[in-house]
Amino acid sequence: MVLEKIKSEYIFGDKSQVHRRLQALQLAYQADEMMILTNTPDYVSRKTSYQLIAQTCLT
Structure with missing residues (x-):
């Protein structure tokens, strides 16, 4: 249940x-901007995660 x-x-x-999923949330809430927090163990993987999200959203 928790999972x-x-x-x-x-x-x-x-x-x-x-x-x-991000587009669906944007449409559902009519958001002009979104704040995203990645849950990663270190700076390098967090930076990679944000880069992947940026690439995904800009294409």
Whole structure:
């Protein structure tokens, strides 16, 4: 039950899955901007995560 709740609140997957989920949230809330927090163990993986998200959103 706890794992299902976590899965519903997190966005994960390949680039197209993440893009679709972010677009759905943007449409649902009519958001002009979004704040994204990546949960990673270190700076390098966090930076990589943000770079992947940026590439996904800008394509």
